[in-house]
Amino acid sequence: MVGEALARVAVLLSGRGSNFLSLHAAMERGEIPARVVVVVSNKSKAAGLAKAVELGIPAITIPRQRSTSQQHDQRVLEVLRQHSVEWVCLAGYMRLLSPSFVAAFPRRILNIHPSLLPSFPGLEAQRQALQHGVRVSGCTVHLVDEGLDSGPVVVQKAVAIEDDDTESSLAARILDQEHRAYPEALHRLLTQEWAVEGRRIQWRGGYVGRVSGP
Ligand code: GAR
Numbered sequence: 001m002v003g004e005a006l007a008r009v010a011v012l013l014s015g016r017g018s019n020f021l022s023l024h025a026a027m028e029r030g031e032i033p034a035r036v037v038v039v040v041s042n043k044s045k046a047a048g049l050a051k052a053v054e055l056g057i058p059a060i061t062i063p064r065q066r067s068t069s070q071q072h073d074q075r076v077l078e079v080l081r082q083h084s085v086e087w088v089c090l091a092g093y094m095r096l097l098s099p100s101f102v103a104a105f106p107r108r109i110l111n112i113h114p115s116l117l118p119s120f121p122g123l124e125a126q127r128q129a130l131q132h133g134v135r136v137s138g139c140t141v142h143l144v145d146e147g148l149d150s151g152p153v154v155v156q157k158a159v160a161i162e163d164d165d166t167e168s169s170l171a172a173r174i175l176d177q178e179h180r181a182y183p184e185a186l187h188r189l190l191t192q193e194w195a196v197e198g199r200r201i202q203w204r205g206g207y208v209g210r211v212s213g214p
Pocket residue numbers: 013015016017018019020048091092093112113114122123124125149175178
């Protein structure tokens with residue numbers, strides 16, 4: 001990737017931050033032509049923020065407090081502009097973005113969700129899958145639109161559900177796949193030509209995968 005400009009990525013998170021770390025690690029290995037220039041959270045105690053600080057990445061809390069959703073998103077947008085962000089990766093960011101936020105980064109916002117969308121959007125996707133009795137679940141990386149866990153699918157990885165799975169055992173196996181899916185999705189979007197047609201992403205040319213995963 002030497003000589004290529006690195007895309008400036010913001011990661012928005014509300015918790016643990018393992019997807020942030022898997023993206024960052026793939027970038028550090030030179031597998032994705034991008035770098036995380038800022039991490040933003042709505043939760044000051046999010047473990048992912050502390051990890052960003054350890055890595056020397058600007059880590060900023062913007063609590064919702066008494067602001068409206070719109071006001072909160074404007075404050076986040078301001079921070080992203082200050083860091084000249086080009087792409088936004090939601091990684092366990094438990095807030096729905098306002099339409100003006102989505103419009104500020106057209107087709108440049110990604111989200112990861114722990115189910116095979118459009119099945120089981122929203123909270124506790126792994127529990128929803130177990131309760132429904134499906135035999136296969138997984139994870140989805142998708143472009144963000146104004147809906148909840150909707151938007152064109154970029155990458156999906158399937159995970160078989162075992163008879164003795166609990167919510168936590170299933171979540172752990174899905175998380176392993178998330179850590180592969182997110183770097184792969186960002187890599188594809190940054191290195192391949194693509195267009196959105198209807199709900200589908202149409203990829204032009206072949207894909208030479210370079211992301212090894214964790
Ligand atoms: C991940 O499992 C991610 O898919 C999920 O939150 C977790 C965050 O983990 N996101 C959603 O459910 C969004 N609808 P992490 O903080 O370790 O990356």
